[in-house]
Amino acid sequence: MSDPTMSSHVITSPAEVFPPEPRMTTAADLDRLLHAWQSRFTGGRSPSTLSLAFLDWMNHAANSPFQTSMLGRVAVAQWIRLAQAMMSGKPAIAPRLEDHRFDHPAWLENPYRTLVQAVLLGEEWSDSLVHTPPGVDPANERIVAFSVRQWLDLVSPSNLPWLNPEVIQATKATRGGNLVAGLGNLLRDRARADAGSGMEGFRLGGNLAATPGKVVFRNALMEVIQYAPTTPTVGAEPVLIVPAWIMKYYILDLSLGNSMIGWLVGQGRTVFAISWRNPGADMRDTTLDDYRSHGVMAAIDAVGAICGGAKLHAVGYCLGGTLLAIAAAAMAREDDRRLASLTLLAAQTDFTEAGELQLFITNDQLAFLDDVMQGQGYLDQKQMAGAFQMLRSNDLVWSHAIRDYLLGEQDTPNDLMAWNADGTRLPARMHIEYLRHLFLDNDLAEGRFPVGGRPVTLGDIKLPIFLVGTERDHIAPWHSVFRLHVLNDGPLTFVLTSGGHNAGIVSEPGHPHRHFRLRAREAAGHTLGPDEWLRDTAPQDGSWWPAWDAWLEARSRPRIDPPPMGAPGYAALCDAPGTYVREG
Structure with a gap:
């Protein structure tokens, strides 16, 4: 049977929280402060992990010059596929099933159709690029591939209002009202984040967690x-x-x-x-x-x-x-x-x-x-949520930003969203x-x-x-x-x-x-x-x-x-x- 009282790891006294005896600041303490400061800009990720992964990849790429040079031929082949798609009107590549960036029908019209094909073929080439050098540590290879994907997601035309036809159509139809509404949504979300709230309309014991x-x-x-x-x-x-x-x-x-x-x-x-x-x-x-x-x-x-x-x-x-x-x-x-x-x-x-x-x-x-x-x-909770959002940046970050801040739409709050805002x-x-x-x-x-x-x-x-x-x-x-x-x-x-x-x-x-x-x-x-x-x-x-x-x-x-x-x-x-x- 377990003792219902807690161990000293959990039950704390003021002396444990605020040690009575001051101690000298050490070099390790200073490094710890530096790393805490760095984490504000890296989302909690170690900059050494990222740099070591890219260094591993670059060393192997430099030491495999003949295989690396073949990527040029692959790039030319991708351009040929793009040209053939433009001439035939038939797509050379389709988005992955989980990729919903280009679902809107406006992306099927030129010049946006050609832009989508160019983006997808370029992303396919980038994927072959990060996986080409043999001998890269698998963990480092995954980190490089993930980082490249994050950058490509960031610069995707779906995220740029002047290249996204859905945003362009909404801006014309509302005479910019969508952007004004989007700014309001952005200010609202910032205020909620600063206040640590996000459960408006929901109450614990009322319409959430209400089973007696x-x-x-x-x-x-x-x-x-x-x-x-x-x-x-x-x-x-x-x-x-x-x-x-x-x-x-x-x-x-x-x-x-x-x-x-x-x-x-x-x-x-x-x-x-x-x-x-x-x-x-x-x-x-x-x-x-x-x-x-x-x-x-x-x-x-x-x-x-x-x-x-x-x-x-x-x-x-x-x-x-x-x-x-x-x-x-x-x-x-x-x-x-x-x-x-x-x-x-x-x-x-x-x-x-x-x-x-x-x-x-x-x-x-x-x-x-x-x-x-x-x-x-x-x-x-913000540090943890940031890590999970990066895993599915298109679904959890960019699609939300496009819908709320560029199209000016607003999600109807639901119980799952309220729970998700109630972090730990x-x-x-x-x-x-x-x-x-x-x-x-x-x-x-x-x-x-x-x-x-x-x-x-x-x-x-x-x-x-x-x-x-x-x-x-x-x-x-x-x-x-x-x-x-x-x-x-x-x-x-x-x-x-x-x-x-x-x-x-x-x-x-x-x-x-x-x-x-x-x-x-x-x-x-x-x-x-x-x-x-x-x-x-x-x-x-x-x-x-x-x-x-x-x-x-x-x-x-x-x-x-x-x-x-x-x-x-x-x-x-x-x-x-x-x-x-x-x-x-």
């Missing part, structure tokens, strides 16, 4: 919310949801119609959820294991006490799923049998295919990031531990991740697992999520659903244009490769939630009367959504 419940446990790291039953009987096994600490938990309790938590309660599930504290500088030394022991394990203790020792269905989302997998492996090692099943939503356990987020994870980058965070004690911070020590041990060194997948001084093994988990990946996930790519098949040979049901990291999970029944694929593997059964799995698993229309609920029901005992709200030692402290979720 009580906070039944609180420590210095998290609160446990128990949701009120709405059915006469409930599943004998309660459901515990472990969200990621990089987001407010109510991504799973948005509005009435798309709340996963509310839907589960309506299916007759007794639901508990962890709501993480939004850390400040006082939590700078909180560790990743604190999140396991004083987060997941403390919540399991609370749920067990309230539900009479019943086993529980544990659910983890994103980093919460990674943490839950670590906790489940440690429980299996200690023969702790309080879990009935494990559900992991867009959660990685093997980080060898972790996508473009790996671009930011090098030893040099982590040292730089550590210096940046040491000054403030955490990574703030990450404790400095925990964040570096997570990035180093999981992303950089892949210790969990390779059996080196320590819990209690000894490594844990995901293969020790002997529970039925329900694993969900999303088709367009740029944070936890589904191929990476899928790799749990290799690390655990137990019974595993994998679902691949339409949508991205958030929209694919918040995929309520009745949501239009949704589909999913589902296939179960028995214990010690034959494991398909991800591409083979995709080829051989037919899509099904609709939401994956009912299939998940049926899976839970098949692994549950007969239904019982709802448990009490709270228990001795776990009395109700306040109404949901609690206090920690309100911390800015």
Whole structure:
């Protein structure tokens, strides 16, 4: 059982926050200040990482002069393709499926059609350029390719008002009114950013995070919310949801119609959820294991006490799923049998295919990031959001800028946008531990991740697992999520659903244009490769939630009367959504 009090890593005193004994400023302190200043201009990225990557590429390009010179012939071939496209009227190249810069019909008319062809052929040549020299370190090659793509996105004609026909048409039609409205939108967004707001029209406990419940446990790291039953009987096994600490938990309790938590309660599930504290500088030394022991394990203790020792269905989302997998492996090692099943939503356990987020994870980058965070004690939400936006700059940055600032349009606020504006911070020590041990060194997948001084093994988990990946996930790519098949040979049901990291999970029944694929593997059964799995698993229309609920029901005992709200030692402290979720 976990001690409900927190370790010294989390409970702090004024003396810990403000050391009583002054110390001399060292050279390392001065370098740390320099790096923190640099981060304001680099978006938190180490300038050394970028320069070393380009130096590696340039050295190999210079040492392969004959292969490099062939790029001239490739460029001539691209010009020939462009000329042929102009003469024939048929495109020489089409945008990628995920590229929506040139979707407007005006781009199909000349001279814009020719401009689009020139841009796409030039980008194709640039891609061959960065991948040509042999011998470049793969990580450096990815960094160079990513940086070149960012620059090309920046200078794309779709982002230039005098070259974008959609903007030109809107400016003519409104006599410049779109640009005036766009300036107003820009000033509004700046004011919101300065004020740290973005939730106008939405209220926690009102039209967000509104599923009725009580906070039944609180420590210095998290609160446990128990949701009120709405059915006469409930599943004998309660459901515990472990969200990621990089987001407010109510991504799973948005509005009435798309709340996963509310839907589960309506299916007759007794639901508990962890709501993480939004850390400040006082939590700078909180560790990743604190999140396991004083987060997941403390919540399991609370749920067990309230539900009479019943086993529980544990659910983890994103980093919460990674943490839950670590906790489940440690429980299996200690023969702790309080879990009935494990559900992991867009959660990685093997980080060898972790996508473009790996671009930011090098030893040099982590040292730089550590210096940046040491000054403030955490990574703030703006720094984290900037990294995610760069991964999909066309979708998350430039398309927004064009629509809002050049076309003068304005998004209709919705619950997901309000949640996205309600950011969180990450404790400095925990964040570096997570990035180093999981992303950089892949210790969990390779059996080196320590819990209690000894490594844990995901293969020790002997529970039925329900694993969900999303088709367009740029944070936890589904191929990476899928790799749990290799690390655990137990019974595993994998679902691949339409949508991205958030929209694919918040995929309520009745949501239009949704589909999913589902296939179960028995214990010690034959494991398909991800591409083979995709080829051989037919899509099904609709939401994956009912299939998940049926899976839970098949692994549950007969239904019982709802448990009490709270228990001795776990009395109700306040109404949901609690206090920690309100911390800015």
